[in-house]
Amino acid sequence: MKVVSYYNVVPTKNKSQEKFNILTKFVQGVNAAGDTGILHKGNNVLDADVGVIQGWQHERGKSAPHLQLRQSIIDRTKNKHVCTADANLFLYANKSNTPHHYLRYSLDGVFRNTGEYFDNNPDPKRWQQISRDTGIKLEDMKNSGEHILICAQRHQGWSMGKTNLDTWLQSTCLEIREHTDRPIIIRLHPKDNQTNRRALEIINNLRHIPKVMLTRNRDSIDRDLINCWAVINHNSSSIVGPIIQGYHSFITDPTKSQCAEVAHTDFSQLESPKEFNRQSWLERISMFHWKFSELENGTAWRHMRNYVRQ
Secondary structure, three states: OEEEEEHHHOOOOOOOHHHHHHHHHHHHHHHHOOOEEEEEOOOOOOOEEEEEEEOOOOOOOOOOHHHHHHHHHHOOOOEEEEEEEEOOOOHHHOOOOOOOOOEEEEEOOOOOOOOEOOOOOOOHHHHHHHHHHHOOOOOOOOOOOOEEEEEOOOOOOOOOOOOOHHHHHHHHHHHHHOOOOOOEEEEOOOOOHHHHHOHHHHHHOOOOOOOEEEOOOOOOOHHHHOOEEEEEEOOOHHHHHHHHOOOEEEEOOOOOOOOHHHOEOOHHHOOOOOOOOHHHHHHHHHHHEEOHHHHHOOHHHHHHHHHOOO
16 A cells, blocks of 8 residues: 655644644655555645645645645645644643654544544543543533533634634523523633634624623633533534533534434433443544554554555
8 A cells, every 4th residue: 555645734934743743654654554655745746545644634725835735635636645743632641742642543534524533433542541641531520610611622623614703602601591590701712813813802892791701711721611610613523622521512513523322412401411431432532542653663654554445
């Protein structure tokens, strides 16, 4: 099997060495497993069974050369499949992602309904390993607390698709109010400068809804989780940590979310949430998380290649 890793999908000015290491170590692992791995530093697309990239492409597209290359690979005109690396769902516990550099990998898409995540036959030993490496433990459910925390995503980010963040916040708060009068705290995405600049405007647009406030905390989510009853999110990884920590969870896009089997989708259950089998969920999502040493020695590729249809 021929696998081409495209070095130039990461802009040269990018300061994250981790992103470049993904592409080089993936090729090392492919060769270690006995297949043909090529690290390609050109801006053209080569014929291959699998093209490897870091990140994904926004549906609106952009004109930067590295994004044009990324789009050409995703279009799969010469590569039968595309494998991508994205952020670690367990990153909440260790923002630096060191020393192991666990990342999540998928084939041909970055949402649960569009990509192959190599997770249809979970091995409990993988979660046990990740738990040891990261120090993350599944915590008991918390059945006390006062407020509801909304974890907003990036405005116009690719995971939001065509959903407008301001509209989503308003409709979500209104629906919450149909079922509970608990205080609502909104946490804007800490790295979304666009929404953070508009913080006052955002909260003013919600002033007609009682007991809605905006947290100014831009650090760890832990401070916003103090005395929290439930966490609400659209479809991103920001709710993964709270779920593992035992907070009741609600999502509004179960089709794309990796947390669909452990989160509510009906706000009428806000005051009487149920418990889910979070252990089996953790074992499933562990199947698409691999660390750099496993990338290098071919362990990750030996697992992934079983899902590549030639």
